Amino acid sequence: MQYVTDCLNSGWISSKGEFIQRFEEKFSRYCGARYGVATSSGTTALHLAVATLGIGLGDEVIIPSFTMIATANAVVYTGAKPVLVDSEKRTWNINVDKIEEKITKNTKAVMVVHTYGHPVNMGPLLDLAEDHNLLVIEDAAEAHGAEYNAKRVGALGELGCFSFYANKIITTGEGGMLVTNNEDLADKAKLLRDQAFDREKRFWHRYIGFNYRITNLQAAIGVAQMEKIDAFVETRRRNAHLYNSLLKDVNGITLPPEAKWAKSVYWMYSILIESSFSMGRDKLMEYLARKGVETRNFFYPIHKQPVYSGRYKGEKYPVAEQLSCKGVNLPSGNTLGKGQIEYVVECIVSAST
Numbered sequence: 001m002q003y004v005t006d007c008l009n010s011g012w013i014s015s016k017g018e019f020i021q022r023f024e025e026k027f028s029r030y031c032g033a034r035y036g037v038a039t040s041s042g043t044t045a046l047h048l049a050v051a052t053l054g055i056g057l058g059d060e061v062i063i064p065s066f067t068m069i070a071t072a073n074a075v076v077y078t079g080a081k082p083v084l085v086d087s088e089k090r091t092w093n094i095n096v097d098k099i100e101e102k103i104t105k106n107t108k109a110v111m112v113v114h115t116y117g118h119p120v121n122m123g124p125l126l127d128l129a130e131d132h133n134l135l136v137i138e139d140a141a142e143a144h145g146a147e148y149n150a151k152r153v154g155a156l157g158e159l160g161c162f163s164f165y166a167n168k169i170i171t172t173g174e175g176g177m178l179v180t181n182n183e184d185l186a187d188k189a190k191l192l193r194d195q196a197f198d199r200e201k202r203f204w205h206r207y208i209g210f211n212y213r214i215t216n217l218q219a220a221i222g223v224a225q226m227e228k229i230d231a232f233v234e235t236r237r238r239n240a241h242l243y244n245s246l247l248k249d250v251n252g253i254t255l256p257p258e259a260k261w262a263k264s265v266y267w268m269y270s271i272l273i274e275s276s277f278s279m280g281r282d283k284l285m286e287y288l289a290r291k292g293v294e295t296r297n298f299f300y301p302i303h304k305q306p307v308y309s310g311r312y313k314g315e316k317y318p319v320a321e322q323l324s325c326k327g328v329n330l331p332s333g334n335t336l337g338k339g340q341i342e343y344v345v346e347c348i349v350s351a352s353t
């Protein structure tokens with residue numbers, strides 16, 4: 001509230017003002033990146049990333065089928081084609097071993113998603129990308145602070161994108177950021193974010209840009225959120241560990257992954273309801289709703305979405321489909337207390353017996 005008031009008092013409430021640069025510096029540094037370009041949303045950060053890399057009509061970008069719709073949309077906005085790959089059971093992320101068979105002469109990039117806060121196995125992915133000369137974009141909208149081999153996600157490839165929507169690890173109401181270690185890409189992204197206004201000649205445009213700017217008001221909230229991000233991540237992890245310890249002996253439930261090389265931030269605390277559980281996933285969700293516990297089912301895979309299914313006729317991604325059918329996100333927010341988690345588990349246990 002103090003920073004927002006400072007912002008209002010300064011009169012700089014639009015997309016110029018000191019909080020934007022402060023937020024970009026703080027957040028990019030947090031990600032181990034040299035540059036940050038704040039945007040109006042995670043979706044616009046993703047579109048800006050693809051556009052900044054010069055990807056467009058005729059190009060292909062490999063993405064996981066199991067993801068939130070914005071990953072695919074960001075590719076489609078540029079005219080490029082999202083090519084789908086199945087997930088792996090181990091981490092629920094893109095199956096790196098299945099990428100190579102999808103590479104064609106038109107493949108320009110891989111956009112990986114650190115699903116529900118668990119990082120992708122980036123080592124093998126980066127090796128593969130190097131072998132095939134592919135650019136790597138991280139959709140890290142769900143994974144602020146997640147680590148692959150003790151390195152934070154976001155700047156592991158060419159460009160990383162984050163969302164600051166209200167339910168993400170930190171929020172600015174709406175907002176996003178692109179982070180990178182590449183100065184030229186950061187410069188190009190800043191140019192395109194701001195209608196590609198030429199810096200020397202006013203109202204002169206060499207590219208088709210966008211208005212994907214964030215406001216100083218939102219950035220003021222972002223700067224304040226950065227003072228709390230470590231505590232937020234710690235809370236998510238502590239809550240996940242509590243859920244894990246209470247749920248580990250319940251028959252028919254698969255707990256969320258955390259690979260040896262990974263630090264997950266558990267954006268969502270997510271479990272799979274297996275066929276050995278006493279009721280199906282949807283029935284359990286209804287049961288929990290009656291007990292006052294709100295839950296969310298997992299994403300529907302991109303190849304099953306009404307808007308995209310026509311493009312992927314006959315394609316099968318069995319792991320993505322299974323995750324989509326079996327997965328449920330339990331209450332996961334920062335403000336969740338120990339008693340609330342115990343109550344959620346109590347309800348699940350009573351459903352299982």
Ligand SMILES: *Cc1c(COP(=O)(O)O)cnc(C)c1O
Nearest residue numbers: 041042043068070141142163165
């Ligand atoms: C939330 C999310 C986005 C989009 O972010 P917005 O800020 O809502 O536009 C993109 N990708 C993934 C994986 C997300 O979870």
